[in-house]
Amino acid sequence: MRKKVIAANWKMNKTSDETRDFFHNFLPLVEGHDRDEIVVCPPYTSVDAALACSKGSNVAIGVQNVHWKAEGAYTGEISAPMLLCLGVKHVIIGHSERRQYFGETDDTVNLRLKTALEAGLTPICCVGEVLEEREAGLTDDVLRRQCVRAFHAISSKKAAKLVVAYEPVWAIGTGKTATPELAAEAHAVIRREAAEVFGEEFAANLRILYGGSVKPDNASSLMAQEEIDGALVGGASLDPKSLAAIVKY
Ligand code: PGA
Numbered sequence: 001m002r003k004k005v006i007a008a009n010w011k012m013n014k015t016s017d018e019t020r021d022f023f024h025n026f027l028p029l030v031e032g033h034d035r036d037e038i039v040v041c042p043p044y045t046s047v048d049a050a051l052a053c054s055k056g057s058n059v060a061i062g063v064q065n066v067h068w069k070a071e072g073a074y075t076g077e078i079s080a081p082m083l084l085c086l087g088v089k090h091v092i093i094g095h096s097e098r099r100q101y102f103g104e105t106d107d108t109v110n111l112r113l114k115t116a117l118e119a120g121l122t123p124i125c126c127v128g129e130v131l132e133e134r135e136a137g138l139t140d141d142v143l144r145r146q147c148v149r150a151f152h153a154i155s156s157k158k159a160a161k162l163v164v165a166y167e168p169v170w171a172i173g174t175g176k177t178a179t180p181e182l183a184a185e186a187h188a189v190i191r192r193e194a195a196e197v198f199g200e201e202f203a204a205n206l207r208i209l210y211g212g213s214v215k216p217d218n219a220s221s222l223m224a225q226e227e228i229d230g231a232l233v234g235g236a237s238l239d240p241k242s243l244a245a246i247v248k249y
Pocket of ligand 1: 211232
């Protein structure tokens with residue numbers, strides 16, 4: 001049985017004060033919930049507040065990116081040792097907004113992924129096709145390419161903590177959700193690719209999350225799919241009640 005992960009991607013939202021407010025309201029709503037792993041990924045500036053508020057709770061804190069170098073002249077970047085020192089355990093890698101707006105490529109995703117795994121962080125590696133690719137029938141090819149390049153030169157032993165998120169770009173922030181069946185098909189493609197690279201046993205244990213307009217009212221039908229091992233939630237994760245409702249799908 002793969003334990004599901006419900007991960008919140010706050011993107012560029014919430015000051016540290018707003019973060020404290022969120023946890024004040026959210027934690028009582030999910031207290032004692034251990035059916036699923038719960039991870040909240042605030043912006044860096046709110047990580048400290050999030051860690052302080054969630055200490056001793058069932059909610060882990062992650063971030064939204066990591067650089068592949070440990071230190072150096074990389075203005076504006078954050079390294080794995082910095083995250084470990086804070087107590088961060090998870091990191092989102094290769095989100096489509098990073099790919100779309102900040103020059104992230106399959107190769108830099110691979111570098112970040114290797115670094116996160118080396119550091120003992122749990123990476124949530126995002127893949128997904130844009131609308132034109134889906135319409136052109138290229139979804140499977142795109143997913144396979146993104147996975148092969150992301151997983152390049154990583155051993156199955158090193159990759160043990162890997163989590164993948166399937167996020168069709170056309171479903172992110174648009175209110176359009178992939179149907180559970182369509183998401184499950186894409187997940188199966190990703191799992192097959194993981195089996196090619198890391199072996200069948202690894203693939204059978206790999207958690208693949210779905211992301212893209214997950215809301216309280218569609219979470220249970222998505223989570224009912226055997227192929228779907230959790231959710232990466234953007235917009236609906238900003239409200240404590242709505243994230244709690246998704247956690248309790
Ligand atoms: P959304 O974002 O839930 O707002 O569609 C998901 C994501 O980008 O991870």
